[in-house]
Amino acid sequence: MCGAFFLQKCMIAGMHSKLQSIVKRWYCLTASPGAAKRQWTTPYWLDMDGIRDIACHRCPKFNENRQLCGVSFGTPLRKCVIASIEAHLHDSRHLNVLELGFGRFTLARNLIRRSGGTWTGIEPRLPRNQRPRIGHAGYGHAGEIPFENASFDRVFAIQSFEHWGQKAYTAIKPLDYADCLREICRVLKPDGTLYLDAPIHFHGHEMFIMGDLPKIRALFDPGEWTDVIMERWRFNHQPLEAYPPSAKVLEEWPLEITSYNDEEVERIRRDASVWLLTISATKSGG
Ligand SMILES: C[S@@+](CC[C@H](N)C(=O)[O-])C[C@H]1O[C@@H](n2cnc3c(N)ncnc32)[C@H](O)[C@@H]1O
Numbered sequence: 326m327c328g329a330f331f332l333q334k335c336m337i338a339g340m341h342s343k344l345q346s347i348v349k350r351w352y353c354l355t356a357s358p359g360a361a362k363r364q365w366t367t368p369y370w371l372d373m374d375g376i377r378d379i380a381c382h383r384c385p386k387f388n389e390n391r392q393l394c395g396v397s398f399g400t401p402l403r404k405c406v407i408a409s410i411e412a413h414l415h416d417s418r419h420l421n422v423l424e425l426g427f428g429r430f431t432l433a434r435n436l437i438r439r440s441g442g443t444w445t446g447i448e449p450r451l452p453r454n455q456r457p458r459i460g461h462a463g464y465g466h467a468g469e470i471p472f473e474n475a476s477f478d479r480v481f482a483i484q485s486f487e488h489w490g491q492k493a494y495t496a497i498k499p500l501d502y503a504d505c506l507r508e509i510c511r512v513l514k515p516d517g518t519l520y521l522d523a524p525i526h527f528h529g530h531e532m533f534i535m536g537d538l539p540k541i542r543a544l545f546d547p548g549e550w551t552d553v554i555m556e557r558w559r560f561n562h563q564p565l566e567a568y569p570p571s572a573k574v575l576e577e578w579p580l581e582i583t584s585y586n587d588e589e590v591e592r593i594r595r596d597a598s599v600w601l602l603t604i605s606a607t608k609s610g611g
Pocket residue numbers: 425426427428429430447448449450465466467468482483484485486488489494496497500
């Protein structure tokens with residue numbers, strides 16, 4: 326009896342996750358730059374202490390009547406990832422755009438291509454002999470971008486930045502953030518722009534787990550970058566639920582966190598709700 330109940334629950338969970346994956350694929354396939362432009366042109370943030378705050382109840386994706394997020398699939402974090410991609414990357418007309426660490430996620434790529442831009446991607450999990458070229462994907466990573474100087478109008482990375490310097494990441498050895506940002510600057514044209522997002526209180530390099538915004542902000546050398554803008558999505562999550570880090574994610578924390586005291590870590594572990602940080606910046610000296 327107990328076994329049958331368990332099996333039934335597994336089948337329902339399996340069907341639910343298959344359905345979610347179909348909805349996600351359909352969403353990415355049909356993403357419309359025009360619809361995104363209509364939804365995101367009016368300012369959607371409130372300035373708070375030099376950071377743009379996108380509280381859930383003020384987010385254009387929030388469904389007021391049903392009091393839930395209008396993105397119908399994914400974790401609370403992924404819903405913010407989708408919303409912020411639409412807000413930032415819907416207009417890439419005539420732009421040459423490079424994505425770092427694209428994995429298997431196609432929303433940004435589809436929006437860029439559909440709005441008239443050229444998408445190119447590099448990913449360290451691809452075979453090393455798969456060389457990327459403009460308009461196509463291939464092997465590469467943020468520390469070594471296999472393109473000429475000033476090749477791109479925009480470079481971006483979705484849920485990847487936090488892994489570049491992570492101790493336990495397995496695809497490549499931990500990279501130095503200053504080297505990566507210098508390398509991105511090199512392949513950007515003058516006045517080219519950068520867009521990054523990363524989860525806070527989740528995983529990756531310890532500064533992202535701890536939500537150390539001054540340290541993250543300090544990565545952007547003023548000699549290389551201007552107009553550095555940070556946004557926090559879901560930091561103010563009410564009336565939506567909190568999103569505490571899962572037990573699996575918490576297991577990685579002791580390995581990554583070595584520069585913060587135990588009390589600080591314990592406080593974050595006890596109280597944290599995961600939120601999304603986005604960073605936009607422009608290459609200086611254009
Ligand atoms: C959590 S996955 C996110 C994948 C995809 N962008 C998404 O949003 O679903 C992190 C990605 O970053 C890539 N990655 C890790 N370190 C990287 C680096 N130094 N440079 C570029 N990509 C990197 C990984 O291979 C992986 O595809």
